[in-house]
Amino acid sequence: MSTPVKLLRAVPLTADAFRPFGEVIETDNASEIRLINKGTTTRFHDIAPVDVSSEGGRPLISIFRGKPFTLPVTITMLERHPLGSQAFVPLSPRPYLVVVAHDEDGRPGAPLAFLAADGQGVSYARSTWHHPLIALGDVSDFLVVDRGGAGDNLQEFDLPEPFALEA
Numbered sequence: 500m501s502t503p504v505k506l507l508r509a510v511p512l513t514a515d516a517f518r519p520f521g522e523v524i525e526t527d528n529a530s531e532i533r534l535i536n537k538g539t540t541t542r543f544h545d546i547a548p549v550d551v552s553s554e555g556g557r558p559l560i561s562i563f564r565g566k567p568f569t570l571p572v573t574i575t576m577l578e579r580h581p582l583g584s585q586a587f588v589p590l591s592p593r594p595y596l597v598v599v600a601h602d603e604d605g606r607p608g609a610p611l612a613f614l615a616a617d618g619q620g621v622s623y624a625r626s627t628w629h630h631p632l633i634a635l636g637d638v639s640d641f642l643v644v645d646r647g648g649a650g651d652n653l654q655e656f657d658l659p660e661p662f663a664l665e666a
């Protein structure tokens with residue numbers, strides 16, 4: 500008899516819970532709030548670092564257009580970017596899923612899943628294990644800030660067993 504696929508259930512994304520993996524990009528997580536432009540604009544300052552200069556890297560701004568996944572999502576691999584951080588800010592008004600894991604001697608530990616909602620963005624710290632973009636509901640656009648330049652900035656790891664990810 501085949502062993503059942505392990506369930507991975509997402510929990511609501513919060514800055515505190517995500518802190519070991521990077522930052523949640525939302526106004527509540529700003530280091531400082533500044534009134535600028537003669538009071539016409541509020542700057543929610545320094546929410547997340549852009550850590551891309553390793554080995555001569557440069558920052559890139561891209562747009563990722565993600566096709567929606569059907570739940571449950573089968574999670575079979577994780578990846579990480581050893582040379583730079585990677586930030587995703589949703590441009591479409593819908594939730595999406597974030598899967599991360601602690602590093603355990605160069606391999607990902609047990610995955611953790613978060614449901615990002617209400618426009619929350621995430622910035623994966625350099626070398627943080629994560630699953631590639633998981634959009635939900637409809638085709639979704641994300642502004643992505645990550646590293647460009649030479650060097651191998653992608654390490655992928657096939658998990659020893661799959662997980663069934665539920666929102």
Ligand SMILES: NC(=O)N[C@@H](O)C(=O)O
Nearest residue numbers: 578580585629630631632
């Ligand atoms: N490959 C790529 O640029 N995307 C992944 O890194 C991802 O996290 O979605």
Ligand code: NI
Nearest residue numbers: 578580585631
């Ligand atoms: Ni990535």
